[in-house]
Amino acid sequence: MNGEENNRVQIRQRTRLPDFLQSVNLKYVKLGYHYLISHLLTLCLIPLMSVIVVEASRLSLDDVHQLWLQLQYNLVSFIVFSVVLVFGSTVYIMTRPRSVYLLDYSCYLPPSHLKVKYQQFMEHSELTGDFDESSLEFQRKILERSGLGEETCVPEAMHYLPPRPSMAAARQEAEQVMFGALDKLFANTNVKPRDIGILVVNCSLFNPTPSLSAMIINKYKLRGNIRSFNLGGMGCSAGVIAIDLAKDMLQVHRNSYAVVVSTENITQNWYFGNKKSMLIPNCLFRVGGAAVLLSNRSVDRRRSKYKLVHVVRTHCGANDKAFKCVYQEQDDNGKTGVSLSKDLMAIAGGALKTNITTLGPLVLPISEQILFFVTLVAKKLFNAKIKPYIPDFKLAFDHFCIHAGGRAVIDELEKNLQLLPVHAEASRMTLHRFGNTSSSSIWYELAYTEAKGRMRKGNRVWQIAFGSGFKCNSAVWVALRNVKPSPNNPWEDCIHRYPVQLNL
Numbered sequence: 001m002n003g004e005e006n007n008r009v010q011i012r013q014r015t016r017l018p019d020f021l022q023s024v025n026l027k028y029v030k031l032g033y034h035y036l037i038s039h040l041l042t043l044c045l046i047p048l049m050s051v052i053v054v055e056a057s058r059l060s061l062d063d064v065h066q067l068w069l070q071l072q073y074n075l076v077s078f079i080v081f082s083v084v085l086v087f088g089s090t091v092y093i094m095t096r097p098r099s100v101y102l103l104d105y106s107c108y109l110p111p112s113h114l115k116v117k118y119q120q121f122m123e124h125s126e127l128t129g130d131f132d133e134s135s136l137e138f139q140r141k142i143l144e145r146s147g148l149g150e151e152t153c154v155p156e157a158m159h160y161l162p163p164r165p166s167m168a169a170a171r172q173e174a175e176q177v178m179f180g181a182l183d184k185l186f187a188n189t190n191v192k193p194r195d196i197g198i199l200v201v202n203c204s205l206f207n208p209t210p211s212l213s214a215m216i217i218n219k220y221k222l223r224g225n226i227r228s229f230n231l232g233g234m235g236c237s238a239g240v241i242a243i244d245l246a247k248d249m250l251q252v253h254r255n256s257y258a259v260v261v262s263t264e265n266i267t268q269n270w271y272f273g274n275k276k277s278m279l280i281p282n283c284l285f286r287v288g289g290a291a292v293l294l295s296n297r298s299v300d301r302r303r304s305k306y307k308l309v310h311v312v313r314t315h316c317g318a319n320d321k322a323f324k325c326v327y328q329e330q331d332d333n334g335k336t337g338v339s340l341s342k343d344l345m346a347i348a349g350g351a352l353k354t355n356i357t358t359l360g361p362l363v364l365p366i367s368e369q370i371l372f373f374v375t376l377v378a379k380k381l382f383n384a385k386i387k388p389y390i391p392d393f394k395l396a397f398d399h400f401c402i403h404a405g406g407r408a409v410i411d412e413l414e415k416n417l418q419l420l421p422v423h424a425e426a427s428r429m430t431l432h433r434f435g436n437t438s439s440s441s442i443w444y445e446l447a448y449t450e451a452k453g454r455m456r457k458g459n460r461v462w463q464i465a466f467g468s469g470f471k472c473n474s475a476v477w478v479a480l481r482n483v484k485p486s487p488n489n490p491w492e493d494c495i496h497r498y499p500v501q502l503n504l
Contacts, residue, residue, distance in 0.1 A: 098254075098296045100247050101304035102477065103191070105292040106184035107444050107490040108177045108263075110153035114287060117150045118143055125282075127161055130272040138276050142283040147407035147428060147502060151494075152286040152435035155267045163270065170206050170267040171215075177263050177289035178212065179219060184488045185291045186220075191257060193220035198249045198258035202231035202238035202439055204468070205328070205338075206265030216261065227253070235326060235467025236403055238262065239439035240475045243292070244311040250296040257297075263289030264438035271337030278329075278337035284406055288437025288444065306461070306477040310362050314355040314472045322347045326468035345412060351472035352413070355464075356393075359474050363396040363460070393417055396460065397476075400424065401445040403465035404431035413464070429498045434490070439465065442475075444490060448498070451491040455483035 116124075122140055125131055131139070157169040178201075186193060199222065201213040211230040216222070227249055231238050239262035246258040266285055271278045295304070316322035325341035341347075361369060368391045375389035400423045402413050410431065414424040426445040430437075434444050442463040449455055456479065463475040485492065 098251055099298070099301070100250050100308040101295050101297075101300050101480070102306040102308065103293045103295055103300060103304050104185060104189050104486055105290055105443055105446070106181045106188065106486070106488065107440065107447050108181040108287075108289040109488070109490045110287045114153035114156065114159070115151050116154050116159075121154075124158075124161065128163065128272065132274050135274040135276065135279060139279055139283055142280060145407065146283055147410075147431045148284070148286075148435050149432040149500070151433055153288075155287055157267045158270060163272075165268050165270060167208065167268070170265055171208065173267045173287070174203070174206060174212060174263065174265055175215065175219075177287065178216060178261050178291070181261065181263075181289050181291035182216065182220070182259070185259075185293055188486045188488070189293055191293060194223050195257055196222055196259050197226060197253055197256035198246055199226055199228040199261075200231065200242040200246050200249075200258065201229070201261045201263075202234060202242045203263050203265055204233050204235055204238060204438065205269045206267075207232040212261075212263075233468070235469060235471060236264075236405060236436075236438045236441070237465035237467030237469075237471045237473040239290070239442060240311065240463060240465050240473035241313065241471075242439075243294075243308070243475055244313060244473075246294050247308060247311060250294060253296075255297050256295070258294040260292040260294065261289065262292075262439040262443070264440075269336075269338070271335065273331045273333055273335035273337060275331040275337070275339070277339045277341070278331060280340050281338050284436040286435030286437060288434050288440050290440035290443035292443070301480065304480055305483050306479055308475065309460070309478050310359065310474070310476040312355055312359045312362070312474045314351050314358070316347065316351050316354070316470045316472075319347075319470075322351070322470040325470055345408060347470050348409065348466050348472070349412065349416065351466065351470055352416070352464075355472040355474055356391075359476075360391055363462075363476060364391050364393070365395055368392055368395060390416075390418060393462070394419065394423070397462040398456075398459040399426070399446075399449050399454070399461045401442040401449075401461060401463040402427040404428075404434075404441040404445065405436055405466060407431065409466065425499050428502060429500070432500060432502065433494065433498070439467070441465075447485065447489050448491055448495075450483050450485040451489050451495040453484075455479050457481050 121143065122136065125139060126136055155169070155173045157164045157166070157173070199213055199216060201211070201216065203212055206212075207230070210218075213228040213230040217226065217228060229245060231242055231245075234241055239260070242260045242262060246260050250256055250258055264285065266287060269281075271282055273279075294308075301307075321341070321343055325344045325347045326338065327341070328336065328338050330336050360372075372389050372391050400419060402410055402424060404410065404427050407428075410424050410427045413419070414421075426448040429448055430441055430444045434441070437444060442465055446461065446463070449461075459479045461477040461479070463477070464472070466472050491498070
């Protein structure tokens with residue numbers, strides 16, 4: 001009897017439905033909820049359209065004739081309605097924001113003789129005689145934890161012993177970077193320099209007279225009525241600011257091309273003192289720059305890579321701590337450098353929170369916004385211990401270009417936004433291969449994603465950068481096609497080696 005009872009129990013267990021509460025992955029439940037809410041309007045319209053089609057199919061020829069007679073009897077009303085509709089449509093078309101397209105961009109690839117290895121960096125720092133033992137050990141520890149690889153580059157002037165920082169050397173660095181990126185950009189797009197109507201250049205720490213924008217105008221013989229701008233002192237997030245300025249200019253000037261050049265200059269901004277908060281930039285910042293070609297011409301859509309969707313800028317400069325957390329100053333011995341505050345990460349977190357609070361409603365699916373709102377209301381009304389709901393930005397974006405300011409910056413954003421390692425891969429690999437190239441780092445990251453063949457039509461890209469002031473700025477792009485890397489992509493000679501394993 002016991003054997004027969006055991007057999008019956010086993011048969012019942014095999015025929016019983018699985019326990020879905022135990023087997024269903026909550027991740028897929030959430031994805032289903034997201035799909036349902038996102039397509040709720042469509043799902044509601046389907047029955048309505050079905051009813052309309054059914055009722056229309058029941059109309060006889062007499063019914064159609066009667067409808068026509070009704071229109072004839074109300075001819076004046078019909079004409080007025082038509083005129084208002086046409087006028088309103090015309091006003092909308094004439095006043096709506098013009099689309100801004102990204103035709104292509106180019107990142108500067110420094111020559112191999114500018115590369116600096118860890119050991120070479122430390123030996124060089126020691127031989128200059130400017131740093132004491134404590135400062136040398138501090139720089140060694142920063143380098144070990146920085147996430148930088150052995151192929152990052154410093155300017156020509158820093159390879160000499162003693163280093164030779166000068167105005168002439170700084171101009172040479174600026175010309176090599178800017179002209180190197182622009183030459184590739186014009187070659188890849190077949191756009192003539194004289195067709196450029198708007199030029200925006202950003203570089204924080206090197207602002208000579210004539211300006212960097214004037215240097216470009218002189219080099220490429222740009223036309224006399226070009227609208228040129230030179231942004232200085234705006235930090236690593238100035239690349240997004242430059243894009244925003246170019247976008248605003250393209251709203252005013254029809255059928256125009258705009259070029260944005262983002263770079264930083266190291267030659268005259270190397271710190272030769274012993275104040276530790278001012279030594280960190282020496283260890284992180286490296287040579288780099290990017291040039292971007294934008295257009296508002298509708299005919300350029302078919303050959304463009306991306307369309308600009310949103311730019312959101314956050315400025316925390318009214319707060320004294322935020323204003324001084326990245327600060328250029330002289331130390332007690334009169335040596336100039338950029339000091340990084342211990343409060344930097346906390347201030348960056350606050351700026352990020354403000355930025356994504358504005359950006360979230362623009363990009364997050366309605367499902368995420370409802371969950372956030374419901375959780376917020378429940379927390380206020382019922383239980384103060386309920387954890388606030390963190391929106392899933394992975395549902396809004398396919399690719400993330402986080403400013404490669406340092407390993408700590410990338411770590412914090414990956415943690416706070418609950419990203420997967422693949423989402424931060426482009427940022428980590430850019431930091432490893434090129435170092436912190438300031439405002440241009442987000443373009444090296446986008447180039448990495450393209451070189452990996454991951455960019456598909458309709459994919460959304462979030463570029464997010466932090467800068468002195470203190471600022472947090474975001475740019476959102478959508479891919480208009482399956483994007484392949486352009487010729488002379490900065491990763492083309494090494495992409496097969498990436499991603500590399502990092503000691504985090």
